């Protein structure tokens with residue numbers, strides 16, 4: 001009896017959720033691949049590497065896009081930096097996540113493989129992602145390294161997020177240690193010694 005009631009309650013919740021947001025099931029891991037057509041639009045637009053490569057802002061190009069950790073942004077309003085001839089034009093039309101941290105802007109460095117980056121470097125990259133989320137319009141996801149063809153996160157993205165999490169924890173730990181043991185200085189001059197520590201860091 002109790003089992004039937006529980007099942008009925010579960011159905012009621014499912015109906016209510018689906019009525020308010022019929023696509024919410026697409027967020028349940030695994031289900032999006034069972035309903036590819038229904039869920040395709042849910043990650044925003046999904047772009048292939050080939051499609052993204054045409055968004056370099058040049059003549060005949062459909063726009064100016066770049067990707068960080070597989071998230072695609074429209075950087076048209078930053079044309080002076082990213083457009084053809086701009087100082088950062090090499091970031092456009094691709095996902096060059098690694099270069100945001102390494103500063104290696106040669107063709108071989110402009111890649112999406114971030115597996116060798118340290119947790120603090122990943123945190124730095126995450127700051128760039130937040131920068132784009134705050135300042136530019138998100139377009140969708142890039143199919144390939146960080147998202148699969150349905151817009152689901154790949155193992156590479158899960159690893160990247162885990163590294164960012166470790167980076168955040170390390171940062172918090174350093175912050176706590178600095179509060180507990182503030183950096184101190186000492187000076188000895190004219191027979192007088194002086195020690196002082198910074199209070200806030």
Ligand code: HEM
Pocket residue numbers: 078081088091099100101102103
């Ligand atoms: C890893 C190294 C670096 C990376 C990844 C990087 C990346 C960027 C990016 C993506 C922008 C455009 C931001 C936007 O959309 O508004 C930018 C702007 C800028 N960067 Fe860098 N940069 C680096 C190093 C440097 C260095 C070393 C300098 C100076 C010596 C510098 C000076 C500038 C300046 C002046 C701007 C333009 C600011 C503005 O006009 O709004 N950058 N940088």
